[in-house]
Amino acid sequence: MxxxxxxxxxxxxxxxxxxxxxxxxDFVALWGTWCQFAYAHFAERFDGPIAPLDQLWGLKSDGAGQVVDYDCNGPVAMGSIGDLLSTLAWQGYQQGQPWGESIRLARACKEAADAEIQRIRPxxxxxxxxxxxxxxxxxxxxxxxxxxxxxxxxxxxxxxxxxxxxxxxxxxxxxxxxxxxxxxxxxxxxxxxxxxxxxxxxxxxxxxxxxxxxxxxxxxxxxxxxxxxxxxxxxxxxxxxxxxxxxxxxx
Missing domain, CATH: 3.40.50.1000 (HAD superfamily/HAD-like)
Structure with missing residues (x-):
């Protein structure tokens, strides 16, 4: 052997x-990009503030808002896609959205981010x-x-x-x-x-x-x-x- x-x-x-x-x-090239797409699609649906991307999923951004690193023990590194979507949906629920609508929106944002990733293949x-x-x-x-x-x-x-x-x-x-x-x-x-x-x-x-x-x-x-x-x-x-x-x- x-x-x-x-x-x-x-x-x-x-x-x-x-x-x-x-x-x-490369984790950041793929998931930093995916998270930024999904988060942007979700955040644009709300007038009120939602948790910053870094705080939400355990990412680290630079002054321009670009993801440059991640927490190896954080949600984005260790969690499933379902975990990430539940965390995102919670933000919508905190804004007054019914849970069902929040999770539907989170899934729609995942699909939008997936389409972008499919296009650029990072x-x-x-x-x-x-x-x-x-x-x-x-x-x-x-x-x-x-x-x-x-x-x-x-x-x-x-x-x-x-x-x-x-x-x-x-x-x-x-x-x-x-x-x-x-x-x-x-x-x-x-x-x-x-x-x-x-x-x-x-x-x-x-x-x-x-x-x-x-x-x-x-x-x-x-x-x-x-x-x-x-x-x-x-x-x-x-x-x-x-x-x-x-x-x-x-x-």
Whole structure:
């Protein structure tokens, strides 16, 4: 079986499960853009103030209002689309809208944001990830994606990056009863790959990813943390790397 080497640690695995946003692709380029579209569509429906985008979903904006960063432990990083829409709908309810109308409006804003994302396709692979995934595939590792995003949207994002055929399993939050940090996604992906959780590595950028992998009994949970601040947020990772070139693959 192929072996992963990280520093002095060695792990023999048959497959790797990747989180998607912030692990395979640039989180801000995709979700910062999506959130700005959805929020703008929603905010224009109300005269009164609603919570700032940063406060609402755990994003960080610059002085011009452009999203430049995000909270790895916040709603946009760890929550499902349903979580984000419920949070948005709550703002409408606070403005006096009936809950049913608020959630309908939130869903309409999601569809508008989805259409904009489909048009501009801002799915940008993280540095080194395309080469790493191809190397994994070439060594015979079975690959899957386990993400808080929805399944069909996730498949499209992988297609836009040109790596969809390399993944034999794509599991979104809508495909399981319980999302992260519960182990359900790992169990379902392993079932589709015909692997035991102990035979896979889980790679992600949030502690929810680490907790999910650990709860499932994965061989190793690898936290991706480009900065020291992000390292501090991955308390449950078995190992932490700042870039993919720190993971050595051997046959």
């Amino acid at each position: 192929p072996r992963l080497t990280i520093g002095q640690q060695h792990y023999t695995v048959k497959g790797i499960l990747f989180d998607k946003d912030g692990t395979l692709l 799915a940008r692979p993280l540095p080194g990830v395309v080469d790493f995934v191809h190397q994994c595939y070439g060594l015979g590792l079975l690959l899957g994606v386990v993400t808080a995003d929805e399944t069909e949207d996730s498949k499209r994002h992988l297609e836009w990056m040109g790596i969809r055929p390399l993944f034999a399993s794509v599991i979104g939050d809508d495909a399981v009863e319980r999302g992260k940090p519960f182990p359900d996604m790992v169990y379902k992906a392993c079932g589709e790959l015909d692997l035991a959780p102990r035979d896979v590595a889980v790679i992600g950028d949030t502690n929810g990813d680490m907790q999910m992998g650990n709860a499932a009994g994965a061989a190793v949970t690898i936290g991706l943390a480009p900065s020291e601040h992000e390292v501090s947020l991955l308390g449950d990772a078995k190992v932490i790397v700042s870039a993919y070139d720190q993971i050595i693959l051997e046959k």
